[in-house]
Amino acid sequence: SAVISQKPSRDICQRGTSLTIQCQVDSQVTMMFWYRQQPGQSLTLIATANQGSEATYESGFVIDKFPISRPNLTFSTLTVSNMSPEDSSIYLCSVAQSPNEKLFFGSGTQLSVL
Amino acid sequence: SQQGEEDPQALSIQEGENATMNCSYKTSINNLQWYRQNSGRGLVHLILIRSNEREKHSGRLRVTLDTSKKSSSLLITASRAADTASYFCATDGGRANNLFFGTGTRLTVIP
Secondary structure (H helix, E strand, O other), X not given: OOOEEEEOOEEEEOOOOOEEEEEEEOXXXXXXXXXXXXXXXXXXXXXXXXXXXXXXXOOOOOOOOOXXXXXXXXXXXXXXXXXXXXXXXXXXXXXXXXXXXXXXXXXXXXXXXX | OOXXXXXXXXXXXXXXXXXXXXXXXXXXXXXXXXXXXXXXXXXXEEEEEEOOOOEEEEOXXXXXXXXXXXXXXXXXXXXXXXXXXXXXXXXXOOOOOOOEEOOOEEEEEEO
């Protein structure tokens, strides 16, 4: 298992600003992912955070809007840039040791953009 | 979209009753997983069933998988108030490195 610390747990931000979310894992993990959950909706994968290289983004998500860093096997950040009210969501960090095996999730960041 | 659909969207039962949730998906899969989410927080993994398995148990949880119908069900027996949460199925869609989550079932267990 893996214990994931995600912060901040929530934030209220102004339109046009950026927020960086941090994800710290208590052990080295092979795979790290960032998900978005819009209000009342299911989870959508934003990107896979790759250690030492650029993240792999899913369709509909771009690096300029959601830059991701992963400097090592235990830490990653997701930045939500130039925010608008449509970015109001829960953002979730998750990890796995093998492809398509069970995911461990952080507690999420609830973001509200005014 | 490869996203699964869950049925019902919401379910309310009395404590002690059984709760059944269904998940339908569209593509071939390697495995199907069920997760629980409490109050918009992080998800907790409940159970994984592989495409060559038909049924799996874990405590009060029973999961079935019918790949011919592209459907799965999650049964929670003898429900408790603490089981109140949203439940999501997730499939890999035959792809590596991506799980597609269903629309979720909101379960309320009334004490």
